[in-house]
Amino acid sequence: ETGVTQTPRHLVMGMTNKKSLKCEQHLGHNAMYWYKQSAKKPLELMFVYNFKEQTENNSVPSRFSPECPNSSHLFLHLHTLQPEDSALYLCASSQEGATEAFFGQGTRLTVV
């Protein structure tokens, strides 16, 4: 257990569905991240939140919509995804800046 919890662990959704991924940390960290990990590709940084404010949006398509209601919770809202969006989505948190990041176990997303 790293202290970062992601739900669900697995998700299968159709291209017309709307779903949300949830991430929760109770480590007192002020930065939270969403990463996408596709097969045979490096981890792609998607979004960064610092003290609930979005500080990075790495040219992510609008069908991915992040939400950070407080420093402990981070959501990724998904709608009208494509099959190529199938991947492992990882959430992470860190105390400040790009120091040691704690990762959740990830959500394995399959878009059909």
Next chain:
Amino acid sequence: SQQGEEDPQALSIQEGENATMNCSYKTSINNLQWYRQNSGRGLVHLILIRSNEREKHSGRLRVTLDTSKKSSSLLITASRAADTASYFCATDDADSSYKLIFGSGTRLLVRP
């Protein structure tokens, strides 16, 4: 954009041997980190080395950093079958301290 590049992409060794993985990066950094990932799971932080450090040890791990060559190496001594995993280097971005960028990783297989 991808910051770190690891080599080799894959490494297979016998238990008890040492494993060396290399990482190269492109821009100025404040620190460099190494992470480990077991198949399909979240990443676990191993070690962080700051830009003003040249070498760091943690148990069976030894990390070096050469900022003039923009490269780092991770040495795992006396490897064990349980060390089988993917290993990633990650660097921060001097322009955005909350941006942690990962390389493509080295898949290590330690044969019993």
